[in-house]
Amino acid sequence: MSFEQSIKKLEEIISKLENNDISLEDSISAYREGVQLLESCRKQLEEAQMLVTVEDVPEEM
Amino acid sequence: MTVTQVNRYIAFKLKEDKKLKGILVSGEISNFRHYETSGHIYFTLKDSESSIRSVMFRSYASQLKFMPENGMSVIVKANVQVYEKDGAYQLYVSDMQPDGIGALHMACEQLKEKLCSEGLFDEEHKKSIPEMPENIGLITSLEAAALQDMLRIISARFPIAKITVFPSLVQGSDAPASLCRAIKFADSKDLDLLICGRGGGSFEDLMAFNDEKLARCIYDCRTPIISAVGHETDTSISDLAADLRAPTPSAAAEKAVPDKNVLLDRFDEMKKLLDNGIISHIENKYHMLDMLSGQIESLSPEGRISASFGKIDIYKKRLNDLYRMNIDKAGAAITEKAAMLDSLSPLKTLSRGYSLVYKDKKLISSAGELSDGDIVRMRFSDGEVYAKVKERI
Numbered sequence: 190m191s192f193e194q195s196i197k198k199l200e201e202i203i204s205k206l207e208n209n210d211i212s213l214e215d216s217i218s219a220y221r222e223g224v225q226l227l228e229s230c231r232k233q234l235e236e237a238q239m240l241v242t243v244e245d246v247p248e249e250m
Numbered sequence: 251m252t253v254t255q256v257n258r259y260i261a262f263k264l265k266e267d268k269k270l271k272g273i274l275v276s277g278e279i280s281n282f283r284h285y286e287t288s289g290h291i292y293f294t295l296k297d298s299e300s301s302i303r304s305v306m307f308r309s310y311a312s313q314l315k316f317m318p319e320n321g322m323s324v325i326v327k328a329n330v331q332v333y334e335k336d337g338a339y340q341l342y343v344s345d346m347q348p349d350g351i352g353a354l355h356m357a358c359e360q361l362k363e364k365l366c367s368e369g370l371f372d373e374e375h376k377k378s379i380p381e382m383p384e385n386i387g388l389i390t391s392l393e394a395a396a397l398q399d400m401l402r403i404i405s406a407r408f409p410i411a412k413i414t415v416f417p418s419l420v421q422g423s424d425a426p427a428s429l430c431r432a433i434k435f436a437d438s439k440d441l442d443l444l445i446c447g448r449g450g451g452s453f454e455d456l457m458a459f460n461d462e463k464l465a466r467c468i469y470d471c472r473t474p475i476i477s478a479v480g481h482e483t484d485t486s487i488s489d490l491a492a493d494l495r496a497p498t499p500s501a502a503a504e505k506a507v508p509d510k511n512v513l514l515d516r517f518d519e520m521k522k523l524l525d526n527g528i529i530s531h532i533e534n535k536y537h538m539l540d541m542l543s544g545q546i547e548s549l550s551p552e553g554r555i556s557a558s559f560g561k562i563d564i565y566k567k568r569l570n571d572l573y574r575m576n577i578d579k580a581g582a583a584i585t586e587k588a589a590m591l592d593s594l595s596p597l598k599t600l601s602r603g604y605s606l607v608y609k610d611k612k613l614i615s616s617a618g619e620l621s622d623g624d625i626v627r628m629r630f631s632d633g634e635v636y637a638k639v640k641e642r643i
Contacts, residue, residue: 191382191384193382193384196382200520203523206531207527209530213535224524230517234409234410234514235514237410238409239404239405239408239411241414241415242413243417244414244415244435246428247431
């Protein structure tokens with residue numbers, strides 16, 4: 190899952206959690222999943238080191 | 251026909267002719283007059299063989315970035331119209347550029363108009379720029395400060411990004427072809443976003459980005475592409491053909507990726523939303539439990555059970571009472587009957603002097619039942635005797 194997809198997924202979890210119709214079990218598992226995803230996103234962002242590569246363009250395309 | 255009618259007719263004919271509208275004319279300025287009060291500019295534009303009167307009204311003249319003067323070579327954008335009062339046609343100028351580079355400007359303006367009319371710059375063709383591109387291609391010169399600026403900004407804002415640099419010439423006659431090759435190559439790499447550009451320079455330096463082939467190549471690029479050429483004020487044809495224009499390479503880097511600090515704030519906000527979400531769920535369930543336990547209590551059979559136990563006790567007591575009463579009653583009846591029995595016992599009667607007479611074990615209650623000579627058994631209270639009937643009397 191890409192970083193952007195993770196954030197979209199997080200937003201989905203939050204809106205699911207804001208819906209009062211789901212069961213307590215579902216809300217607890219959604220919360221658990223959300224917190225894990227959030228922490229992994231935060232860690233990813235805080236620890237990321239930008240990668241730079243140079244690709245030479247072939248003379249003939 | 252009057253003079254006015256002739257002039258008016260000619261004015262009408264010229265106004266009708268589309269070829270005389272928005273034309274670009276190069277020439278040298280002479281007889282330059284700038285009226286301070288009105289702000290209008292009057293001059294004659296001439297070349298080696300010919301001249302034409304020209305006017306530039308204040309609304310356009312005030313936009314000029316330079317002050318024209320006699321002897322200056324310029325290119326003007328103008329409509330040809332008739333000044334009816336003098337019967338003279340003249341140029342009504344809306345824009346003016348110094349020539350030299352003016353020729354380049356003219357070519358550039360013409361190309362811009364051509365591509366614009368083809369729809370290359372239409373908004374509807376522009377692809378949306380992804381919110382968080384992770385794989386970004388930079389098409390620029392390796393030597394330029396622009397590349398270092400972009401790398402520094404992207405690394406600070408969104409270090410998750412993986413950058414691929416596709417080196418290209420960004421200046422000179424070979425630059426457009428080099429840029430096209432780099433864009434096509436980068437487009438084949440399935441990246442999220444491309445940024446194509448260079449830092450500021452002279453108009454001629456930036457001309458590579460006003461190339462028709464490059465504009466079409468940018469237009470055909472399937473990957474979303476940001477064009478960032480030169481300084482704030484320069485707008486290249488590449489900028490117009492790209493999905494997004496950034497005034498400088500640094501600005502392109504800022505537009506391309508989200509800011510880490512904003513994202514971290516957003517994460518804090520999301521954590522709050524998650525916490526609030528689960529807390530409100532749990533509180534809700536507690537509230538529901540309270541409500542339900544109230545309902546259960548009100549529906550509980552406990553009250554009915556204890557009421558039933560009370561009734562059972564009452565019934566039990568009544569049963570007991572009834573039982574006792576009946577037994578007492580029965581006891582009394584038995585005593586009474588026993589007394590009665592006692593009083594009715596023939597033994598008692600016998601003791602008073604009566605006796606019982608049996609014949610063949612049958613109690614005889616009438617003299618008629620006996621005949622002379624019958625043997626009878628007589629019972630007294632203290633014993634029995636046999637007797638013989640002598641005679642019936």
